Amino acid sequence: MARKTKEDAERTYHALLDAAAELFIRQGVSRTTLSDIAHEAGLTRGAVYWHFRNKDSVIEALWARNARRLQEAFEQLETHARAADPVPAFRQAIHALIRRVVEEPELGQITRIVMHVVEFTDEQNALQRFLNDRRDILHDHMRAAFEILGQRGVLRNDLSPSLLAEGLLAYIYGLVHSDFSPGEPVIDLARNGRALIDLYLDSIFSGPGACVC
Amino acid sequence: MARKTKEDAERTYHALLDAAAELFIRQGVSRTTLSDIAHEAGLTRGAVYWHFRNKDSVIEALWARNARRLQEAFEQLETHARAADPVPAFRQAIHALIRRVVEEPELGQITRIVMHVVEFTDEQNALQRFLNDRRDILHDHMRAAFEILGQRGVLRNDLSPSLLAEGLLAYIYGLVHSDFSPGEPVIDLARNGRALIDLYLDSIFSGPGACVC
DNA sequence: TGATACATACATACATGAATGTATGTAAAG
DNA sequence: CTTTACATACATTCATGTATGTATGTATCA
Numbered sequence: 001m002a003r004k005t006k007e008d009a010e011r012t013y014h015a016l017l018d019a020a021a022e023l024f025i026r027q028g029v030s031r032t033t034l035s036d037i038a039h040e041a042g043l044t045r046g047a048v049y050w051h052f053r054n055k056d057s058v059i060e061a062l063w064a065r066n067a068r069r070l071q072e073a074f075e076q077l078e079t080h081a082r083a084a085d086p087v088p089a090f091r092q093a094i095h096a097l098i099r100r101v102v103e104e105p106e107l108g109q110i111t112r113i114v115m116h117v118v119e120f121t122d123e124q125n126a127l128q129r130f131l132n133d134r135r136d137i138l139h140d141h142m143r144a145a146f147e148i149l150g151q152r153g154v155l156r157n158d159l160s161p162s163l164l165a166e167g168l169l170a171y172i173y174g175l176v177h178s179d180f181s182p183g184e185p186v187i188d189l190a191r192n193g194r195a196l197i198d199l200y201l202d203s204i205f206s207g208p209g210a211c212v213c
Numbered sequence: 214m215a216r217k218t219k220e221d222a223e224r225t226y227h228a229l230l231d232a233a234a235e236l237f238i239r240q241g242v243s244r245t246t247l248s249d250i251a252h253e254a255g256l257t258r259g260a261v262y263w264h265f266r267n268k269d270s271v272i273e274a275l276w277a278r279n280a281r282r283l284q285e286a287f288e289q290l291e292t293h294a295r296a297a298d299p300v301p302a303f304r305q306a307i308h309a310l311i312r313r314v315v316e317e318p319e320l321g322q323i324t325r326i327v328m329h330v331v332e333f334t335d336e337q338n339a340l341q342r343f344l345n346d347r348r349d350i351l352h353d354h355m356r357a358a359f360e361i362l363g364q365r366g367v368l369r370n371d372l373s374p375s376l377l378a379e380g381l382l383a384y385i386y387g388l389v390h391s392d393f394s395p396g397e398p399v400i401d402l403a404r405n406g407r408a409l410i411d412l413y414l415d416s417i418f419s420g421p422g423a424c425v426c
Numbered sequence: 427t428g429a430t431a432c433a434t435a436c437a438t439a440c441a442t443g444a445a446t447g448t449a450t451g452t453a454a455a456g
Numbered sequence: 457c458t459t460t461a462c463a464t465a466c467a468t469t470c471a472t473g474t475a476t477g478t479a480t481g482t483a484t485c486a
Contacts, residue, residue: 005481009435028332031474032241033471046437119241120329122395129308133395139399159408166400167390167409174387179377181333183345187379195372196380203416222461246445259463262447423428 013051015041017065021109022060029117041113056127059113063134066110073097074138077145087154087205088133093170094201095194101152102189112180115173142169156206164204171200227265228254230278233271234322239384242268270342272326276347279323286310287351290358300367300418303358307414308407309383311320314389316404325393328386355382369419377417 019040023032034048034055041047052058076093083089101107120128143165148163175196179189187196217225217336232253236245247261254260257271264273289306296302314320333341356378363374392402400409 006434012389012435015371026335028334030332031334035471044437045472047435050436052435054472071337074240116333119243119332121241121244122239128395159405159412162410163400163405167412168387170387170400170409171298171384171413172387173390175380177386178383179388182333182337182341185227187376187383192372196376196383199372199377199413199416200384201381202413217461219460224463248445257463258446260461263460263462267446 002107008043012041012043013049014065016043016048016051017058018064021062021066021113024059024113024117025109029059029113034058056125059127060130062110062113062199063131066106066135069100069104070097070107070111071134071138074141077141081145081148081152082194086149086152090149091198091201094172098172098176098189098193098197102179102193108180111176115177115180116182116200139169147169154205156204159204168200168204172197225254225256225260227278229256229264230271230275234275234279234326237272237326237330238322242272242297242326243332247271269338272331272340273343275323275326276344280318280347282313282317283310283320283324284351287354289324290354291300291361294358294361294365299362299365303362304330306416307385307410310388311385311402311406311410315392315406321393324389328390328393329395352379352382367418369417372417381413381417385410 016037017082019038023040025035027036032055033144034045037058038045038048048058052061073093073096078098080086080089080093091093096121101111114131118127118131120132122210124132143162146155146161146165146168150157154162155164175187175189175193178187187193189196227363229250233245233250236253238250240249247258247270249329250271252259255364261271286306286309290303293299293302294308314324327344331340331344333345337345356375359368359374359378359381362368363370368374368377386407388400388402391400392398392406400406402409
């Protein structure tokens with residue numbers, strides 16, 4: 001075919017990423033071939049190899065494009081922990097973070113892919129290292145926010161802030177994983193996410209009015 | 214080679230499963246070939262195809278062999294929920310369940326495989342249906358236990374027992390997933406699991422002495 | 427302003443390796 | 457003597473990477 005204008009090329013780049021995301025979720029990463037991706041986008045493998053080096057590079061590009069707003073949400077956690085009234089501010093930030101993952105399709109796509117269809121093994125390849133590094137960055141932001149909360153004295157002090165942070169991250173991971181698992185959802189995070197998260201948050205905040213029980 | 218006695222054959226069956234589990238964790242399911250499994254066990258693909266139909270059937274057999282004690286642990290939850298003093302009994306049962314997953318190598322293996330190296334997609338194949346069915350059975354036991362706890366009035370009643378059950382399952386899933394994720398562990402479940410789980414349990418039990426805050 | 431040269435954005439064709447499933451061989455157990 | 461428990465050999469499929477073809481956009485220069 002003929003060469004396209006720069007804007008056309010960028011459109012095919014995004015079309016390929018969209019096709020890849022849909023196929024990864026539908027039939028898995030390992031079962032999705034680069035030819036599948038090209039055909040889903042109405043193109044051929046030539047287009048894929050022009051824009052990406054291989055399948056892993058497609059996933060990395062998907063993260064870079066789709067997970068921006070997730071990174072922003074995690075970065076803002078520290079700001080909210082420094083707010084005048086940190087407990088409700090941080091609580092709000094966590095609720096907003098989960099709402100974003102559940103409601104924004106781009107975020108949902110990359111989250112489902114990373115959670116369900118990428119294999120994490122002991123012998124880590126380049127893609128796994130890439131994704132682990134990104135996850136570590138998010139975790140660092142959460143831990144930093146909890147350190148601030150701890151210094152401001154709003155956390156229970158029988159457990160370390162970093163442990164409380166990792167506990168919350170694990171809980172969020174499990175909830176989102178459950179919400180995104182294929183088949184009929186057992187947890188409707190859009191409806192019950194706030195209450196379930198508050199179960200945890202209520203139990204880690206100390207001080208007046210922190211616990212509802 | 215020569216034919217073996219029945220006990221020998223059963224030993225190779227388990228040797229193949231052990232080899233498969235180790236390789237799946239080390240390099241992932243999709244990157245592990247049946248030839249890899251055979252060679253890791255000092256055999257050839259002929260042995261694998263004699264004992265199993267294909268790779269999926271190996272994973273199913275791994276679940277059947279390794280996850281027995283996990284199923285037993287979930288089945289006993291309802292018994293503990295019916296105990297004379299249900300709150301500490303159930304709490305103990307959950308702690309024991311997590312300890313089993315973390316400490317028993319067989320359980321840890323199949324858990325890591327199902328969590329990290331099996332792709333769960335929208336278009337479910339036979340293996341995914343098999344694993345989803347087993348997971349549903351475990352979840353049903355947890356929900357049944359929570360229904361009992363709810364009827365006995367020890368749960369907070371602003372949230373349904375089944376929602377509290379799914380929340381706990383998600384939390385456990387996230388904690389175990391974090392503990393088993395490759396690389397340096399961020400949460401040492403063997404050490405901190407009890408305290409982290411109590412964060413959740415304390416917030417769902419109502420009545421005298423249920424909450425520590 | 428129009429012709430030319432080069433780079434871009436793919437499509438097509440090819441070579442290769444690798445994993446799978448099956449078919450067959452075989453030696454010992456029962 | 458038959459079946460078991462594998463090993464070996466074979467055929468096929470299939471995804472990947474690369475090499476090449478090609479038509480057009482775009483910059484350059486006269």
